[in-house]
Amino acid sequence: MDRIEKGKGPPGLTSLNCYCLFRVRYMLPCKHIFHEHIYESNKLLSSEAWKGFQGMFEESGYEIYEGRESSIEFVETKQQKEAEDRRLTVVELTERIRDKYWRVEELGDTKKTGDFISKLETSLKPIISNN
Ligand SMILES: [Zn+2]
Known part of the structure; x- marks a missing residue:
């Protein structure tokens, strides 16, 4: 639960x-x-909704994933690569x-x-302050 809590702001699903990657x-x-x-x-997760998710697999098992894989794979790989590049840039900095x-x-x-730290603080302030 911790990761969910700390995640980005909720998209406010109704x-x-x-349409996130995992859901799709x-x-x-x-x-x-x-x-x-x-x-x-x-x-959102009413017992009805859960029944729906269960039913999805009862009807066709893992076959529901077949035929979807290839098209989504490409998008995921490209997006993941870009996200990974961004992450690495931040880590490096x-x-x-x-x-x-x-x-x-x-x-x-x-x-x-002390001088170094205050210089660092001044430089980073516009980036890390919440506005
Ligand atoms: Zn999602």
Whole structure:
């Protein structure tokens, strides 16, 4: 549940029609549906809804996934790759900042370290402040 809670803001679903990758691909309730159901006002996962999901597999088992795979795979791969690239860029930037900090810290000059940190804070403020 922790991951759902900390996830991005809820999309405010009013029905089970979420178009995220997980929902489209597996046709099962995704984290957005769970988030809405658990933390927001729309109780999407009624016993009726669950029956629907169960029935989906009772009728045709895993065959419901067949024929869908190839077209979705391509989209997922491209999107995932782009997301991964973005993630790596942020990780790299964070590491370079940390690296730089340790280099300054290791000089043992309290003033220099303090200057570095306040410079860092000033530079990052527009990025990390909530507005
Ligand atoms: Zn979703």
